[in-house]
Amino acid sequence: MKEILYLLIVFALFMGIVYAYAIYATKNGKSTDENNNFIPDSWERFFKWVFQAKVFIMFGLGFAIGFLICKIYFITFH
Ligand SMILES: [Ca+2]
Numbered sequence: 001m002k003e004i005l006y007l008l009i010v011f012a013l014f015m016g017i018v019y020a021y022a023i024y025a026t027k028n029g030k031s032t033d034e035n036n037n038f039i040p041d042s043w044e045r046f047f048k049w050v051f052q053a054k055v056f057i058m059f060g061l062g063f064a065i066g067f068l069i070c071k072i073y074f075i076t077f078h
Pocket of ligand 1: 033037038
């Protein structure tokens with residue numbers, strides 16, 4: 001159970017870094033962003049859905065992490 005929690009936390013951090021890097025890279029001009037949506041145009045072809053689903057992905061991860069923390073640390077059955 002804890003392994004799933006750690007995996008989700010690592011995944012959430014990774015997604016956070018990906019989203020932050022996309023904004024950083026496009027703002028700094030490190031990667032071209034001709035349509036000004038803060039997604040590097042080279043990523044947009046295959047990974048656009050990752051950005052379109054950002055709210056749902058982060059909300060889902062946050063919900064799952066909170067749920068697991070509650071289940072592991074606060075609810076005990078004995
Ligand atoms: Ca773009």
